[in-house]
Amino acid sequence: MGRTPCCDKTKVKRGQWSPEEDEILKNHILKHGTCNWITLPHRAGLKRCGKSCRLRWLNYLRPDIKLGNYTQAEDNLIFSLYAQLGSRLNLALQLFS
Structure with a gap:
């Protein structure tokens, strides 16, 4: 008993995103927003999985991403915070002790 797949994997494009696909996704999200990632590829006219669209937007295309x-x-700042807090393991030990 697993989760239902988010899309039919045989009908979606895999691999690198083209600049045209990036532009379609970016324009669609800027115009309509991000409400339902599962239906977004179909509404935007992309042959991609909703998860792929979400990850592409969040990790590469958002206007506020550096x-x-x-x-x-x-x-x-990173060096000083690491000197104060240490690694994640050390921080977790500090929080739970």
């Missing part, structure tokens, strides 16, 4: 290298100020 791409590229960290600035020196961001590097310094």
Whole structure:
């Protein structure tokens, strides 16, 4: 008893996204918003899985996402927070002790 698949895997495109697909997804989301990821590919005219569209938007296409290298100020902040808090394991031990 597993979950029902989100889409018919035989009818969806897999692999790299084309610039045209990126543009279609971006324009559709900016115009209509992100309400239901399962139906979004069909409504936008994409032959992709809803999960693939969601991940593409969240990780690459959002207007507020920062791409590229960290600035020196961001590097310094990361280093100082790591010095204060340590790794995730150390932080979890601090929170639960």
